[in-house]
Amino acid sequence: MKRRAIHCALLACALLQSAMAWAQLKIDITRGVTDPVPVALVPFARAIPADGGLDIAAVVQKDLESSGRFRALDRAAMPSQPSRAADVNAASWRAQRTDYVVVGRVVTGTTDNVQLQFELVNVLTGQVLLNDAVTVPQSAVRAGAHRVADRIFEKITGFRGAFATRIAYVSVDGAPPNQRYQLWVADADGENYRVATQSSQPIMSPAWSADGEWLAYVSFENRVSAIFVQRVRTGERRQVSARRGVNGAPAFSPDGRRLALTLSGGNGNLDVYVLDLTSQALTRITEDPAIDTEPAWSVDGQTLYFTSDRGGGPQIYSAPAQSGARARRITFGSSYTARPRVSPDGKMLAVVTQDSSGFRVGVVDLASGQITALSRGGLDESPSFAPNGAALIYAGRDRGQSVLAMVSVDGTVSSRLKADQGEVREPVWGPFLN
Amino acid sequence: MKQKSLILMAALALLVAACGPKRVEEKPAETATQVPAATESSGAQSAGVATVDTSAGSTSQGALGPDGPLGSQRVIYFDFDSSEIRSEYIDVIAAHGRFLAGNANLRVRLEGHTDERGSREYNIGLGEQRAQTVKRALALQGVQDAQIATVSYGEERPAAAGSDENAYSKNRRVEIVYIN
Numbered sequence: 114m115k116r117r118a119i120h121c122a123l124l125a126c127a128l129l130q131s132a133m134a135w136a137q138l139k140i141d142i143t144r145g146v147t148d149p150v151p152v153a154l155v156p157f158a159r160a161i162p163a164d165g166g167l168d169i170a171a172v173v174q175k176d177l178e179s180s181g182r183f184r185a186l187d188r189a190a191m192p193s194q195p196s197r198a199a200d201v202n203a204a205s206w207r208a209q210r211t212d213y214v215v216v217g218r219v220v221t222g223t224t225d226n227v228q229l230q231f232e233l234v235n236v237l238t239g240q241v242l243l244n245d246a247v248t249v250p251q252s253a254v255r256a257g258a259h260r261v262a263d264r265i266f267e268k269i270t271g272f273r274g275a276f277a278t279r280i281a282y283v284s285v286d287g288a289p290p291n292q293r294y295q296l297w298v299a300d301a302d303g304e305n306y307r308v309a310t311q312s313s314q315p316i317m318s319p320a321w322s323a324d325g326e327w328l329a330y331v332s333f334e335n336r337v338s339a340i341f342v343q344r345v346r347t348g349e350r351r352q353v354s355a356r357r358g359v360n361g362a363p364a365f366s367p368d369g370r371r372l373a374l375t376l377s378g379g380n381g382n383l384d385v386y387v388l389d390l391t392s393q394a395l396t397r398i399t400e401d402p403a404i405d406t407e408p409a410w411s412v413d414g415q416t417l418y419f420t421s422d423r424g425g426g427p428q429i430y431s432a433p434a435q436s437g438a439r440a441r442r443i444t445f446g447s448s449y450t451a452r453p454r455v456s457p458d459g460k461m462l463a464v465v466t467q468d469s470s471g472f473r474v475g476v477v478d479l480a481s482g483q484i485t486a487l488s489r490g491g492l493d494e495s496p497s498f499a500p501n502g503a504a505l506i507y508a509g510r511d512r513g514q515s516v517l518a519m520v521s522v523d524g525t526v527s528s529r530l531k532a533d534q535g536e537v538r539e540p541v542w543g544p545f546l547n
Numbered sequence: 548m549k550q551k552s553l554i555l556m557a558a559l560a561l562l563v564a565a566c567g568p569k570r571v572e573e574k575p576a577e578t579a580t581q582v583p584a585a586t587e588s589s590g591a592q593s594a595g596v597a598t599v600d601t602s603a604g605s606t607s608q609g610a611l612g613p614d615g616p617l618g619s620q621r622v623i624y625f626d627f628d629s630s631e632i633r634s635e636y637i638d639v640i641a642a643h644g645r646f647l648a649g650n651a652n653l654r655v656r657l658e659g660h661t662d663e664r665g666s667r668e669y670n671i672g673l674g675e676q677r678a679q680t681v682k683r684a685l686a687l688q689g690v691q692d693a694q695i696a697t698v699s700y701g702e703e704r705p706a707a708a709g710s711d712e713n714a715y716s717k718n719r720r721v722e723i724v725y726i727n
Contacts, residue, residue, distance in 0.1 A: 338671070383672040404676070406672055
């Protein structure tokens with residue numbers, strides 16, 4: 114049980130799969146747990162062409178293995194390929210040193226729906242732990258497979274899976290000054306990638322709305338910085354702030370009604386504001402000659418965390434989101450801590466912090482103020498929490514190449530994605546999809 | 548590049564020093580010999596202020612042309628994490644300032660940049676501070692607020708690729724861009 118608890122504490126729930134190209138990205142697990150859980154994913158039985166031919170078990174297998182916590186049994190080593198728990202001979206599977214077996218069936222449902230029926234068997238005890246089904250439209254069978262992976266993951270580890278989620282990130286190719294900037298949205302496993310917007314001018318600071326319907330970002334397409342919001346599903350976009358000076362660091366409030374942002378006005382002094390997206394009312398949060406930027410909302414929408422160098426170098430501060438009451442300093446341990454992002458449970462911040470290794474990403478425990486650096490360091494930046502709070506995705510450099518990388522919040526599992534071409538940066542992990 | 552800028556600065560300084568209060572035609576820079584920047588700086592400061600002639604057609608040649616003293620010295624470089632103007636750039640900025648002050652129809656955009664280290668939006672702030680510092684220096688010469696626009700690109704538009712100090716030093720900059 115203690116071993117299980119350690120497994121559970123370690124989870125990463127990485128989205129990306131070990132050998133698969135991912136929107137021009139390839140992922141390697143650089144560090145996994147020392148004793149991954151052995152599991153067998155038996156190919157699902159299906160009535161062709163109900164599921165369009167997608168190998169459901171393969172998608173589930175890649176999701177589980179990409180977390181660094183599971184090791185899947187080779188199909189060639191499977192003693193049989195049943196599709197029902199009743200047909201699973203536990204002893205024959207134990208002989209293959211597997212602890213769990215997943216079997217399933219793809220069934221055509223009503224109208225255009227497809228039902229993924231599956232069972233999870235503990236072959237050590239013979240117990241059927243799950244007998245469940247996911248129903249999806251035919252066009253979304255892959256998303257259904259990810260939800261199957263989520264349920265298996267949660268049943269075994271005790272933690273919610275985050276395989277049915279999305280990521281956005283920015284890529285840049287071309288040499289200065291002729292660069293092309295693109296904002297991408299992809300599934301958690303790298304499939305279904307597409308360009309959300311692109312420009313010859315910089316795009317930066319993408320941010321998801323809490324419902325996953327919108328992305329806010331900064332674009333210099335009009336030669337100065339402006340903030341846009343874009344509906345992910347349709348691509349429809351509108352400019353929400355193009356005030357004189359800097360327009361930066363947009364962040365949707367948890368209820369989606371407000372946007373925290375950075376403005377400088379004409380005098381170049383960056384401060385944090387809140388914009389009501391409906392009424393257009395603008396509330397000033399900081400009023401300070403220092404650089405105040407990178408606001409992030411608390412889970413209850415009452416507090417903003419932000420970066421300020423009013424104390425000399427960049428540190429994290431907090432202030433009430435309703436008005437510009439006095440800001441409170443949060444971080445003290447390093448000479449440079451910036452770019453806060455709030456964990457899904459509201460208890461931690463992801464940050465960039467500088468130490469002798471260079472710039473690293475890490476977490477701040479809000480109760481104690483303690484900063485724990487998690488990544489190896491150098492030029493790490495832009496951390497974003499997985500929606501289950503178990504891992505951070507971030508950007509860094511490895512031997513001169515830009516990479517996106519993932520590290521679990523307990524630091525035990527890490528993986529790296531390299532771009533085949535161009536630079537990748539500013540990954541943001543979207544919310545759970547319901 | 549550094550050598551060329553020394554020559555240009557020397558030329559600029561000579562131009563300013565030699566002319567006293569009278570209006571003069573600007574001259575091409577290449578006639579000057581290379582002189583240590585520090586000496587020329589102090590020389591220029593002790594001389595009187597001169598304005599460079601700007602007849603209407605001269606903006607694309609002459610002072611602002613590629614060989615002109617203002618045209619080729621348009622990038623101001625900065626130290627790490629600093630928006631302070633280094634002494635070697637004081638005269639250049641002052642020359643742009645006098646030129647703009649004497650030609651109120653001209654406008655510039657000051658584009659602020661940083662190297663890649665640190666957080667991106669914070670670097671937007673640093674780039675903006677650098678642009679604002681140059682703007683204040685121009686205002687000291689009498690340039691009107693309406694003549695100066697600022698924009699910060701932070702680390703987003705580097706001049707030089709690479710993650711070493713050589714690239715970083717080329718990226719920490721403000722570019723003075725004449726926009727009309």
